[in-house]
């Protein structure tokens with residue numbers, strides 16, 4: 001049976017703790033320079049950028065500048081003479097000056113040159129316009145004019161060009177989710193976890209247990225004899241490639257991923273900073289990762305189960321049929337009993353939602369069933385010939401994106417469910433209303449969070465008469481966007497299905513209209529072909545806490561989470577971060593079954609002895625006592641900003657998402673702006689970041705957060721920043737600058 005993650009909220013104080021001075025410093029700077037007339041700006045109206053007092057030619061042409069600079073007539077920023085457009089608002093320089101210096105242009109005309117809307121970039125609008133851009137603005141209009149006539153067939157007009165674009169334009173995130181709105185409204189809470197031990201305590205503990213162990217050489221030779229793939233040449237965990245099992249760990253590709261993978265860029269700043277921090281990261285807090293040697297019990301029988309573990313997340317637009325699809329598969333695979341299915345059918349009928357009977361297999365919560373909407377991540381298990389699959393059914397509704405991020409951060413592969421019915425696919429890409437653009441948001445988020453393999457299940461084909469044209473149209477439209485997100489062709493697979501009719505799920509379709517043109521693998525065969533990731537068994541323990549629980553068998557201090565690396569067995573001593581408390585593993589359960597040992601890749605429930613339950617919270621990480629995860633209070637990330645309308649400034653307040661941790665944080669420093677393709681530094685200390693830019697920034701979370709450099713532990717080094725219920729940037733941790 002599936003299980004739900006119960007995720008906790010923030011506490012209440014602390015949201016306003018940050019020093020707001022810096023934040024306003026930048027804003028005030030902009031305000032000072034802002035044209036006096038901005039309050040009357042209405043996007044899309046050509047004269048609206050001007051005030052009732054029109055600027056004079058002198059105002060336009062002769063702003064005070066330092067020598068060798070040109071002042072932007074729109075935002076007044078002093079640009080270097082190399083810049084053809086304004087660094088702040090992209091307003092072009094050449095055309096403007098040509099026209100303004102043209103003797104035939106009257107001074108009144110000169111004044112208007114700078115106020116023409118086509119000269120005002122979207123960024124300038126975002127900066128100076130208090131209202132968000134509307135669909136009627138010129139940029140949107142010109143995009144729409146390029147849209148193709150969409151697929152039409154006997155069932156009528158499919159979609160008109162006003163609701164959908166086949167061009168890939170930056171995707172949009174939606175309005176604030178209730179969780180984040182509520183957090184902001186009531187102020188964010190501090191983490192319930194207290195830091196109970198100082199770094200010195202941790203270090204002393206580490207030294208004494210290393211002294212007691214004294215077994216590194218013998219372990220090393222034991223490892224080499226075990227002939228575990230990826231370990232034989234390795235001296236323990238000296239590199240991040242030490243692993244058990246197979247699978248790809250290839251670097252990401254594509255525009256987004258290219259930007260993300262440029263990890264060691266940033267020029268001199270990065271190099272000098274890395275040198276500064278090198279000693280601190282290895283000598284002051286626990287032992288260096290390089291010194292780690294796995295213990296023999298961790299590796300013994302590590303490859304016993306021939307079926308490899310794979311965490312598979314199911315994502316997609318709200319109501320695309322994710323839960324129905326997965327409920328149906330679980331039923332077809334015998335994971336849901338007939339009795340249970342009858343119960344679901346009865347209950348869904350009673351609630352007037354007969355079509356949700358299969359979705360009820362995964363949507364177990366009363367509110368989820370009443371609303372017919374998945375709210376939390378449901379976890380279920382099934383097996384294929386090659387894989388043991390941990391299925392994570394993510395919510396599609398924009399309000400629950402934070403839960404989806406939490407699920408995606410532990411996924412190895414994803415199924416993107418797309419609703420093929422008329423208008424629904426289009427809405428998932430760029431629609432209006434509730435779930436607008438969730439297909440885009442989910443695809444981009446899962447890729448950014450490290451998922452490289454994707455199956456696109458084109459669902460509800462029954463609603464379009466199993467039309468090949470519709471399937472091809474959806475594939476042709478979505479594929480370029482997915483590639484742009486960083487999915488490689490070879491890691492993308494497509495399958496036509498109907499969840500409600502059970503077509504092409506666990507066996508080839510019996511539907512003649514589908515059989516006529518599709519004879520490829522069914523969905524489960526595609527799942528079986530996915531490559532499981534390397535299992536980092538030979539690395540120090542990292543067990544992320546996804547939810548805290550209390551059960552009769554596990555006791556009062558228990559939690560569910562995923563072993564990202566290392567292994568545990570009952571009786572093992574562990575250190576719970578960020579508190580630093582030492583505890584002993586009391587018992588381990590996998591799907592309610594007791595286990596003696598659990599290894600990297602497993603999602604397990606664990607009961608601990610010797611620790612107060614208050615020391616456990618989602619976002620915490622259970623570690624090897626001598627190799628604790630850093631608790632960062634200041635760290636550097638390489639970011640890629642998404643389709644943001646409000647620039648990110650030094651001091652911007654955001655919500656930081658990293659594995660299961662969510663907490664308020666501040667953008668403390670904008671270090672450099674990078675070329676998103678090459679990763680080279682375009683500019684040091686930019687004043688702000690706008691849409692689709694790559695940058696190095698420094699983040700200060702309100703509380704210490706358990707985080708790793710991406711180069712050390714990928715799963716703990718990927719972050720997303722959200723603000724006002726929208727994801728504004730994704731990135732990877734490039735350095736930890738300060739830690740508790």
Ligand SMILES: Nc1nc2c(ncn2[C@@H]2O[C@H](COP(=O)(O)OP(=O)(O)OP(=O)(O)O)[C@@H](O)[C@H]2O)c(=O)[nH]1
Pocket residue numbers: 316317318319320321322323324325355356359372373374394395396397459460461462463497498499500501
């Ligand atoms: N015609 C048709 N309807 C389907 C199919 N799959 C799902 N549905 C219907 O679509 C509606 C939504 O299904 P769900 O499974 O709850 O969708 P979901 O994507 O899990 O929804 P959220 O998790 O809330 O985003 C239900 O009424 C389903 O019966 C299908 O293959 N064909």
